[in-house]
Amino acid sequence: MYGKNNNSKPMCVYRNHLQSSDNLVTTYEDTRAGFVALALEKNRRATPYVAQARALQEAAGQADSPADLLNVKGIEMGLLTAAGLSDKSLAHLMPNDKIEAINGLIRNFLEPAGTNFVEELVFRFLLTRGDTLGGSMRNVGGALAQRKLTRAILSTLTIAGKRYYWQHSKTKKWISMTNDDTEIELSLRGISWESELGNRTLIYNLTVPLVRSNVDLCLFNLAPTELVASQSSAIDPSMVAPYVIALGELKGGIDPAGADEHWKTAQAALNRIREAFFRVGHSPLTFFVGSAVATRMAGEIWHQLENGTLTNAANLNEENQVASICRWLCNL
Amino acid sequence: MYGKNNNSKPMCVYRNHLQSSDNLVTTYEDTRAGFVALALEKNRRATPYVAQARALQEAAGQADSPADLLNVKGIEMGLLTAAGLSDKSLAHLMPNDKIEAINGLIRNFLEPAGTNFVEELVFRFLLTRGDTLGGSMRNVGGALAQRKLTRAILSTLTIAGKRYYWQHSKTKKWISMTNDDTEIELSLRGISWESELGNRTLIYNLTVPLVRSNVDLCLFNLAPTELVASQSSAIDPSMVAPYVIALGELKGGIDPAGADEHWKTAQAALNRIREAFFRVGHSPLTFFVGSAVATRMAGEIWHQLENGTLTNAANLNEENQVASICRWLCNL
DNA sequence: TATACTCGAGTTG
DNA sequence: CCAACTCGAGTAT
Numbered sequence: 001m002y003g004k005n006n007n008s009k010p011m012c013v014y015r016n017h018l019q020s021s022d023n024l025v026t027t028y029e030d031t032r033a034g035f036v037a038l039a040l041e042k043n044r045r046a047t048p049y050v051a052q053a054r055a056l057q058e059a060a061g062q063a064d065s066p067a068d069l070l071n072v073k074g075i076e077m078g079l080l081t082a083a084g085l086s087d088k089s090l091a092h093l094m095p096n097d098k099i100e101a102i103n104g105l106i107r108n109f110l111e112p113a114g115t116n117f118v119e120e121l122v123f124r125f126l127l128t129r130g131d132t133l134g135g136s137m138r139n140v141g142g143a144l145a146q147r148k149l150t151r152a153i154l155s156t157l158t159i160a161g162k163r164y165y166w167q168h169s170k171t172k173k174w175i176s177m178t179n180d181d182t183e184i185e186l187s188l189r190g191i192s193w194e195s196e197l198g199n200r201t202l203i204y205n206l207t208v209p210l211v212r213s214n215v216d217l218c219l220f221n222l223a224p225t226e227l228v229a230s231q232s233s234a235i236d237p238s239m240v241a242p243y244v245i246a247l248g249e250l251k252g253g254i255d256p257a258g259a260d261e262h263w264k265t266a267q268a269a270l271n272r273i274r275e276a277f278f279r280v281g282h283s284p285l286t287f288f289v290g291s292a293v294a295t296r297m298a299g300e301i302w303h304q305l306e307n308g309t310l311t312n313a314a315n316l317n318e319e320n321q322v323a324s325i326c327r328w329l330c331n332l
Numbered sequence: 333m334y335g336k337n338n339n340s341k342p343m344c345v346y347r348n349h350l351q352s353s354d355n356l357v358t359t360y361e362d363t364r365a366g367f368v369a370l371a372l373e374k375n376r377r378a379t380p381y382v383a384q385a386r387a388l389q390e391a392a393g394q395a396d397s398p399a400d401l402l403n404v405k406g407i408e409m410g411l412l413t414a415a416g417l418s419d420k421s422l423a424h425l426m427p428n429d430k431i432e433a434i435n436g437l438i439r440n441f442l443e444p445a446g447t448n449f450v451e452e453l454v455f456r457f458l459l460t461r462g463d464t465l466g467g468s469m470r471n472v473g474g475a476l477a478q479r480k481l482t483r484a485i486l487s488t489l490t491i492a493g494k495r496y497y498w499q500h501s502k503t504k505k506w507i508s509m510t511n512d513d514t515e516i517e518l519s520l521r522g523i524s525w526e527s528e529l530g531n532r533t534l535i536y537n538l539t540v541p542l543v544r545s546n547v548d549l550c551l552f553n554l555a556p557t558e559l560v561a562s563q564s565s566a567i568d569p570s571m572v573a574p575y576v577i578a579l580g581e582l583k584g585g586i587d588p589a590g591a592d593e594h595w596k597t598a599q600a601a602l603n604r605i606r607e608a609f610f611r612v613g614h615s616p617l618t619f620f621v622g623s624a625v626a627t628r629m630a631g632e633i634w635h636q637l638e639n640g641t642l643t644n645a646a647n648l649n650e651e652n653q654v655a656s657i658c659r660w661l662c663n664l
Numbered sequence: 665t666a667t668a669c670t671c672g673a674g675t676t677g
Numbered sequence: 678c679c680a681a682c683t684c685g686a687g688t689a690t
Contacts, residue, residue, distance in 0.1 A: 028424075028665050035421040036429055038685090043416040043441070043456075050455045084375040086673060088587070089367040091678065092360075097368055109375070123382045123458055124375075130462020131686085135673025138684035142675085145683095205682075207677070212628065214677085214682055253684045255420070260668055262684070264600035265593060292684095294667075296544065360678085370672090418686060424665065463673085467686025470671035474688085477670095537669075539690070546669055546690080585671045592681055594671070601669095624671095626680070 014305045014312050017324035021302035023315070024293045026256070030317035034254030034291065041144075042137050049129040052078075053122050060118045066110035069121070070102070079105065082124040086131060145252020145291060145316060146204060146216075149326075150185040153202070156326040157193055164193040165224060167203070174224045192224045195331055199223040200245070202329070210241055211276035213269060217248035217287075219332060245332050246285040247273050251292070252316065259292040263300070266290075270310075285311040285332070289325065346637045346644050349656035353634035355647070356625045358588070362649035366586030366623065373476075374469050381461045384410075385454050392450045398442035401453070402434070411437065414456040418463060477584020477623060477648060478536060478548075481658075482517040485534070488658040489525055496525040497556060499535070506556045524556045527663055531555040532577070534661070542573055543608035545601060549580035549619075551664060577664050578617040579605050583624070584648065591624040595632070598622075602642075617643040617664070621657065 018024065056078040063069045069079060080090065083101040090098070105124070113120035157164045165174045166181075167190035174192065190203040198221050206218045220227055220243045227243075249266040253259075270286050277284055286309070288301060293315050304310040312328055314321035350356065388410040395401045401411060412422065412430055415437040422430070437456070445452035489496045497506045498513075499522035506524065522535040530553050538550045552559055552575045559575075581598040585591075602618050609616055618641070620633060625647050636642040644660055646653035 031665075032424050032426065032429065035424045036433075039416045039421060039433060040436070043436070046416065046456060046459050047441075049459055050452065053455050054451075084371045084378065088589070088673065089371060092364050092367045092588075094364065097364065101368075101371060104372070104375070109379075119386075120382065122455075123385050124378060126455055126458035127378050127381055127462035127465055130459035130464075131466035131673050132462075133459055133673090134463035134466060134686060135684090136675080138673070138686095139675050140683085141685080142683040205676080207681085212680095214680095216682090251684085255685050256424075256665085257420070257668070257687090258685055261597060261670095265596045267603075268596035268599045271599075296667080420686065463686050465686085466673060467671090468688080470673095470686070471688045472670085473672080474670040537689075539668090544667095546667090548669090583671085587672050588679080589674090589681075590672055593683095628680075 013328050014310075016328070017314065017318075017321045018302075018305075021295075021298040023318070023321070024298040024301055024313065025295055026254075026259075026291065026293045026315060026317060031254055031256055031292070034317075038137065038141065038254065041140060042133065045136065045140070046133055049126070049133055052129065053126050056082075056125055057118060057122045060121055063118070066106045066113075066117045069106065069110070078121075078125055081128045082121050084124070084128055086128060086135075088135075141254070142252050145250060147185040148252075148316060149217075149250060149289060149322065150188055150191070152322045152326045153191060153330065154181065154185070156323065156330050157191075160327075160330065162193050162330070164191055166191050167224065190224070193330065197221070197332070199226070200330070200332065201227050203227070208240070208244075208247075208273070208276075210280065211273050213272055215247050215269075215273065216250040217246075218244065219246040219248075219329060221245050241277055241280050241282040241284075244277070244282065244284040246287060246311070246329065248287040248289060250316075251288075251290040254291050256292050256294060259290070259294040260297055262292075263290065263294075263297040267300075274309075287312040287314075287325065287329075289314050289316050289322075291316040345660050346642075348660070349646065349650075349653045350634075350637075353627075353630040355650070355653070356630040356633055356645065357627055358586075358591075358623065358625045358647060358649060363586055363588055363624070366649075370469065370473060370586065373472060374465065377468065377472070378465055381458065381465055384461065385458050388414075388457055389450060389454045392453055395450070398438045398445075398449045401438065401442070410453075410457055413460045414453050416456070416460055418460060418467075420467075473586070474584050477582060479517040480584075480648060481582060481621060481654065482520055482523070482536075484654045484658045485523060485661065486513065486517070488655065488662050489523075492659075492662065494525050494662070496523055498523050499556065522556070525662065529553070529664070531558070532662070532664065533559050535559070540572070540576075540579075540605070540608075542612065543605050545604055547579050547601075547605065548582040549578075550576065551578040551580075551661060553577050573609055573612050573614040573616075576609070576614065576616040578619060578643070578661065580619040580621060582648075583620075583622040586623050588624050588626060591622070591626040592629055594624075595622065595626075595629040599632075606641075619644040619646075619657065619661075621646050621648050621654075623648040 059075050063072050079102045083105040085101055110117040110120055164177050166188050167174050169187045169189040192201040201220045201222055201224050203218045205214050207214045222243050251262045301313050312325055314325040391407050395404050411434045415433040442449040442452055496509050498520050499506050501519045501521040524533040533552045533554055533556050535550045537546050539546050554575050583594045633645050644657055646657040
């Protein structure tokens with residue numbers, strides 16, 4: 001009932017690159033390489049926080065005592081951060097909570113530190129900013145995965161000799177391909193091309209009104225111009241459904257410990273999608289691409305492929321699998 | 333088909349404390365209070381990391397140059413941490429990756445820092461340890477929620493004049509209640525009592541072989557002694573199913589941004605549970621308790637309550653709701 | 665180098 | 678501040 005094919009293609013497209021669920025499981029070497037790459041990137045992004053800490057150290061040095069820090073201009077945010085308040089938490093606090101937090105920092109940690117109070121302040125600032133950096137790295141991981149997939153799709157189109165247009169993330173403008181499209185994946189939000197069956201447009205991270213959720217990958221059988229029109233709020237949300245060919249979840253995380261956790265989220269997201277479309281009489285194809293795939297979830301993915309719940313799936317670390325799923329996507 | 337009641341009780345138990353989905357939504361004030369409490373706890377737990385940084389600073393002070401740090405005994409872990417490697421990532425790396433990481437730290441960040449290289453080392457150490465602290469705080473949040481619920485269940489039993497036994501997390505021994513059970517929730521893994529319908533045992537975070545997953549809350553119609561026997565691997569996993577009365581998901585996080593994310597995970601987990609039990613002809617009751625409940629998920633929870641998919645649900649911040657769901661649980 | 669749990673640090677529309 | 682995304686920092690079994 002779900003995942004019914006509307007393109008007269010065989011349903012077992014995944015067999016082009018998968019023989020069994022085992023092929024989906026991430027290898028030790030890919031996990032290792034993923035963690036190494038992440039650490040390198042994190043180190044580079046750590047530098048500004050080190051600089052901020054030095055600036056705070058310098059500014060706080062003007063204070064004679066912990067309490068005197070309140071008189072130093074321009075370090076309020078540094079004090080709040082050192083008080084253990086994440087930027088996220090600040091959005092939920094009342095002004096008085098922030099005052100209390102800073103007073104608590106001074107009373108409980110800076111005053112006991114004696115003459116080392118500036119060091120204590122800076123060290124605690126860095127602890128909180130370490131969590132900041134970690135959070136921001138989570139997003140980097142996701143973005144890198146999207147770029148990797150984008151690169152593979154563009155290669156597939158190029159190799160197939162197909163022209164494409166791509167949408168710039170910032171300007172939202174659609175740009176024709178050029179001979180040097182190096183690094184366009186850094187600021188690419190969508191790709192458009194023509195398959196044998198018509199216009200195709202792929203958009204990342206689109207909020208599909210019908211499901212009221214963001215979907216990682218949305219493939220429409222529309223040209224970009226038509227898509228913009230159909231996204232207008234003037235059109236009934238259910239009108240978009242017939243133009244949706246395939247929807248996919250992309251999970252770029254490399255951590256094996258997160259594999260099952262994030263697969264569960266992906267399943268719930270895909271279920272919402274299927275239910276929302278089914279309610280209006282449509283069943284777009286669904287697919288899953290993940291970097292960290294554990295044995296159990298590989299079994300579940302395989303089962304869903306076999307019973308048609310999922311149409312396709314791939315491990316993002318396996319070039320063959322990625323190439324195959326990109327060819328499938330580009331020829332839908 | 334799912335959630336069929338086998339205790340001759342009305343299915344609308346949730347109506348004891350919920351009039352509509354709105355009642356489930358977390359208030360701004362509860363969110364605010366949650367973030368404040370978390371920050372206070374985090375500050376206390378930050379202290380050991382500050383101390384570690386001071387120790388590293390002291391030890392590293394013996395080195396004349398960045399490269400000389402390699403000769404300082406006992407700071408290998410400090411160097412790895414400063415190189416941006418989390419304890420988690422270290423488990424996935426080869427010895428050579430670690431050497432490379434430390435060399436990269438020295439070459440790319442410590443040598444450019446000149447005479448400030450020890451400061452640079454310590455600052456980067458703290459950034460990584462800030463992520464450590466953050467990760468550990470995630471677990472603290474979950475543990476606090478479990479304790480809060482435990483406290484409510486014990487109160488319910490006490491008020492009802494029922495004796496109970498509780499299982500110690502560490503020793504796994506079952507202990508009879510005493511007049512002063514203050515703080516037993518800190519090390520409580522299970523509770524056992526007698527309802528009007530028989531022996532009842534509730535266990536937290538139990539791996540249910542049938543579903544091959546950990547379930548936050550498992551209620552059995554068995555005495556602890558019987559349960560131990562039935563957990564033995566000698567017994568067919570499907571044999572446990574008839575003794576499972578109710579299974580629940582507890583999500584203690586306060587962050588509204590995580591609400592939908594973690595509800596999706598909870599749904600997938602509950603679905604696995606239902607499918608696994610359904611396969612062997614059983615349909616235990618299921619329930620959900622959460623601290624961060626957003627509007628959309630409240631609607632979905634309500635819908636599942638109405639159609640019987642979920643039997644009960646509560647917002648952990650609402651005392652009435654918690655008390656009601658505890659009475660329900662204790663009287664099953 | 666298991667497996668699968670805890671949850672909020674960011675991010676974007 | 679609303680909503681819903683990114684994912685790995687820990688933890689326990």
